Amino acid sequence: MRIYLAGPDVFLPDAREVGAREAALAARFGFEGVFPLDGAAPEPGDWRAIAATCEGMIRGCAAIAANLTPFRGPSADPGTVFELGFARALGLPAFGYSTVAASLRERVPDATRDAGGRWRDPDGLEIEDFGLADNLMLEGAIAASGGVMLRVPHRDDPWRDLAAFEACLSAMRRVLKG
Amino acid sequence: MRIYLAGPDVFLPDAREVGAREAALAARFGFEGVFPLDGAAPEPGDWRAIAATCEGMIRGCAAIAANLTPFRGPSADPGTVFELGFARALGLPAFGYSTVAASLRERVPDATRDAGGRWRDPDGLEIEDFGLADNLMLEGAIAASGGVMLRVPHRDDPWRDLAAFEACLSAMRRVLKG
Numbered sequence: 001m002r003i004y005l006a007g008p009d010v011f012l013p014d015a016r017e018v019g020a021r022e023a024a025l026a027a028r029f030g031f032e033g034v035f036p037l038d039g040a041a042p043e044p045g046d047w048r049a050i051a052a053t054c055e056g057m058i059r060g061c062a063a064i065a066a067n068l069t070p071f072r073g074p075s076a077d078p079g080t081v082f083e084l085g086f087a088r089a090l091g092l093p094a095f096g097y098s099t100v101a102a103s104l105r106e107r108v109p110d111a112t113r114d115a116g117g118r119w120r121d122p123d124g125l126e127i128e129d130f131g132l133a134d135n136l137m138l139e140g141a142i143a144a145s146g147g148v149m150l151r152v153p154h155r156d157d158p159w160r161d162l163a164a165f166e167a168c169l170s171a172m173r174r175v176l177k178g
Numbered sequence: 179m180r181i182y183l184a185g186p187d188v189f190l191p192d193a194r195e196v197g198a199r200e201a202a203l204a205a206r207f208g209f210e211g212v213f214p215l216d217g218a219a220p221e222p223g224d225w226r227a228i229a230a231t232c233e234g235m236i237r238g239c240a241a242i243a244a245n246l247t248p249f250r251g252p253s254a255d256p257g258t259v260f261e262l263g264f265a266r267a268l269g270l271p272a273f274g275y276s277t278v279a280a281s282l283r284e285r286v287p288d289a290t291r292d293a294g295g296r297w298r299d300p301d302g303l304e305i306e307d308f309g310l311a312d313n314l315m316l317e318g319a320i321a322a323s324g325g326v327m328l329r330v331p332h333r334d335d336p337w338r339d340l341a342a343f344e345a346c347l348s349a350m351r352r353v354l355k356g
Contacts, residue, residue, distance in 0.1 A: 011303035013292070047308045051318020055266075072286060072299060073251020079313035081256045085263025086319075088233075108250060114191070121250060123337065125189035130225045135257035140229020141264075159301065 001176065002032045004058050004092075006084065007067025008077035010036050012159055025162060026065075029169040030177060034061055058086055063093040063176060065168050068134055068149070069158055070100055074107040075134050088141040093176060095147040097168035098133050099154035099161055105129045146175060179354065180210045182236050182270075184262065185245025186255035188214050190337055203340060204243075207347040208355060212239055236264055241271040241354060243346050246312055246327070247336055248278050252285040253312050266319040271354060273325040275346035276311050277332035277339055283307045324353060 003026060009018050019035035026033030039057050042049030058064065064087040068076040075081075076098075088094055105111065108127045111119050119127040132139045133151055142149050148171040152164035181204060187196050197213035204211030217235050220227030236242065242265040246254040253259075254276075266272055283289065286305045289297050297305040310317045311329055320327050326349040330342035 008303060011305075013298075013302055013304075045308065047306075047310065047314040048318050048321055051315050052322060054315060055319070055322075071303075072253065075250065075253075075256040077313070078253040078256065078259045079315040081259045082263035082266075082313065082315040082319065085260035085265075086267040087263075088260075089264040089267035120191075124191055125186060125249075125337070126191075127189075128225075130223065132225065135255070135260065136225035137229050137232060137257040137260040140226050141233070141260065143226055144230060144233075159303070 001030070001063070002034050002061045003172065004061040004064045004083070004087065005033045005035050005067075006064055006080045006087075008069075008071050008080060009067060009159065018160060021162065022165060025166060026169055029173045031169065031172065054083065055086065058083055058092075059090065061087075061092065063095065063147075063172060065165070065172065066094065066096045067098075067165070068096045068138065069098045069164075070107060074104060074109075076138070081138060084138060084141065088145060092145065093147050093172075094142045094145040095168050095172050095175075096133070096138065096142050096149040097164040098149075098151045099158045099164045100133075101151045101153045103131050104134050105131070147171075148175065179208070179241070180212050180239045181350065182239040182242045182261070182265065183211045183213050183245075184242055184258045184265075186247075186249050186258060187245060187337065196338060199340065200343060203344060204347055207351045209347065209350065211243075232261065233264065236261060236270075237268065239265075239270065241273065241325075241350060243343070243350065244272065244274045245276075245343070246274045246316065247276045247342075248285060252282060252287075254316070259316060262316060262319065266323060270323065271325050271350075272320045272323040273346050273350050274311070274316065274320050274327040275342040276327075276329045277336045277342045278311075279329045279331045281309050282312050283309075325349075326353065
């Protein structure tokens with residue numbers, strides 16, 4: 001069973017090595033991991049072709065595993081979140097994982113409570129307080145698809161510690177192959 | 179024609195007023211704007227029901243207008259990005275707008291160039307340098323769907339200045355009703 005490995009891992013200097021480690025781990029759980037960089041390399045700089053290639057790769061997979069670790073702020077990488085939404089609309093079982101345990105609400109800096117008790121960010125925008133890892137659309141989709149969202153704190157390195165990914169693979173095997 | 183108005187506007191203290199202004203503006207361009215808060219109100223705290231309601235509303239629309247203004251960091255609101263990916267997989271024409279003109283690369287703080295000339299964030303992750311507003315999956319999907327991404331700098335308030343949204347509506351009318 002082919003599973004799409006969505007995540008900002010593609011931006012790491014050692015992205016191909018990390019992707020290879022992830023694919024090897026996926027294989028131990030009986031899955032063929034499809035890493036975004038596996039796609040046919042378009043011309044450098046051709047962002048339209050890169051996007052189209054990734055969309056096609058998701059269409060060729062039976063499920064998605066999304067690395068939703070906070071990325072450059074309180075929330076996940078937008079490319080990964082886009083792909084999660086894309087996979088959800090296709091009806092794929094969606095699974096998520098993060099190497100950070102704290103909830104979204106706990107991670108937004110300088111949060112304050114308004115007179116009604118709602119959490120607000122410095123711009124005054126409400127912060128969801130459901131105890132979820134990120135925006136409710138993400139975990140709502142994961143749950144509705146039959147998937148699971150897992151948070152396993154990393155040790156040294158939030159981008160190379162694969163414990164959360166391994167927990168995700170274990171859940172995927174249980175749900176998809178049980 | 180019903181268009182889904184995706185954006186973090188729902189988190190504003192005056193979200194319903196802003197949504198009503200957006201719907202009124204959409205009507206001037208011949209569109210019925212569907213604001214996420216228009217959905218049947220589920221039980222408070224039922225994030226699964228809120229997510230399902232929003233997914234259903236997108237399915238009932240013919241196009242999406244996504245407010246991709248940077249949100250709590252260099253990138254767009256993840257709920258909005260999820261909905262953009264969801265709409266894209268459904269085949270909806272997708273349009274985006276932002277009230278900030280700078281590119282993603284210009285907005286990531288403390289960026290540095292590595293020995294190969296690639297931009298890196300403080301974690302060492304590569305920053306896309308295509309001149310786009312955000313991750314290439316977003317604008318790639320918008321372009322492939324026949325839509326347009328517009329950046330119109332706000333004056334006073336990044337969340338209530340509707341100039342970028344109005345430019346988006348104008349593009350939607352031209353593309354969808356031309």
